[in-house]
Amino acid sequence: MHLSVTTRTLSGIPILFAALLAVASAQAPRSQTQSRQLPFGAEIQAEVSAQNRQQDPAFAERVMRAFAAAYPGRLGEPVFRGSDWAVSLGGIVYYFAGGRMLREPLLSRADEFLPHSFYPYPAELPEWKSPTAEQNERFRTIRERRQIQTLKHSQDFFDDLWGIHNHAQGSARMQRMDFLGKKLIVHYSIMEEIALVEMRILEAAKTNAAVRAWIQGLQSATGWNWRNIAETASRSYHSYGAAVDVLSKPERGKETYWLWTAQKNMDWWAVPYSRRQHPPQEVIKAFEAYGFTWGGKWLVYDTMHFEYRPEILILNGLPVLRE
Numbered sequence: 001m002h003l004s005v006t007t008r009t010l011s012g013i014p015i016l017f018a019a020l021l022a023v024a025s026a027q028a029p030r031s032q033t034q035s036r037q038l039p040f041g042a043e044i045q046a047e048v049s050a051q052n053r054q055q056d057p058a059f060a061e062r063v064m065r066a067f068a069a070a071y072p073g074r075l076g077e078p079v080f081r082g083s084d085w086a087v088s089l090g091g092i093v094y095y096f097a098g099g100r101m102l103r104e105p106l107l108s109r110a111d112e113f114l115p116h117s118f119y120p121y122p123a124e125l126p127e128w129k130s131p132t133a134e135q136n137e138r139f140r141t142i143r144e145r146r147q148i149q150t151l152k153h154s155q156d157f158f159d160d161l162w163g164i165h166n167h168a169q170g171s172a173r174m175q176r177m178d179f180l181g182k183k184l185i186v187h188y189s190i191m192e193e194i195a196l197v198e199m200r201i202l203e204a205a206k207t208n209a210a211v212r213a214w215i216q217g218l219q220s221a222t223g224w225n226w227r228n229i230a231e232t233a234s235r236s237y238h239s240y241g242a243a244v245d246v247l248s249k250p251e252r253g254k255e256t257y258w259l260w261t262a263q264k265n266m267d268w269w270a271v272p273y274s275r276r277q278h279p280p281q282e283v284i285k286a287f288e289a290y291g292f293t294w295g296g297k298w299l300v301y302d303t304m305h306f307e308y309r310p311e312i313l314i315l316n317g318l319p320v321l322r323e
């Protein structure tokens, strides 16, 4: 979300999440024992396992196949070239490169880039468990570690995927549409998915009072917003018009975005789900059904944020509908 007053822009977390992973991994390698504790369920699992997994060729193949399935007609069939999995996008070959998604000329400089995060995404929000002392210690410094991170992601692959490399191209590819009575500006290629999400939400509202109340309380829907992820040098999915923030009337005492919580000097990670503002389950399911991940399932939570990442859902064995 993005109402903040300063330069703080918000959300678009998966890329941010990767930055966090890279920093955490570089500074504090964790043991297998710790990775089995899973105090926040899959959220923590994501944090501890992503870096190791991304070095595995079998994982590289799975990610590339998930991309090809997510964007049929735009990406070629994944192939194993040299020593790595690669996929062709608009005639340009991209290598997995440990999750960095690099063109061939950049492969020799791979360690100058942060890996993107192809994170575990659970079908259901895992049951809440209080953080352990060790986690409290580790999560307390996430924000600081993010801020001192100097490596950047290569944006080339995602820029090419969305056909947006600068503000002017972004503007040219955006379309204005209605979403539950609010004006929304998104990438032209996901308008149909958004319309299908809306239909599913309206269908649920017929029999579900919580969904009706949520629609009534909707204050805005924000899609395109040219900017980086808060406190990072990485491009937000809002820059592609491929993320949507659905902002509801604030509920007293409930948190929505980890950085806002962090700015109140609270232990943002320890705020249980019961004190976070979550959309109704049916709304989350409607977005997920058509290829969107929900920021409420991320460790660095952003409960109003949905972004179009069908490759993440497919990678995690979740179905993505197209019509």
Ligand SMILES: [Zn+2]
Pocket: 001, 002, 010, 011, 012, 238, 243, 244, 245, 302, 304, 305, 306
């Ligand atoms: Zn957002």
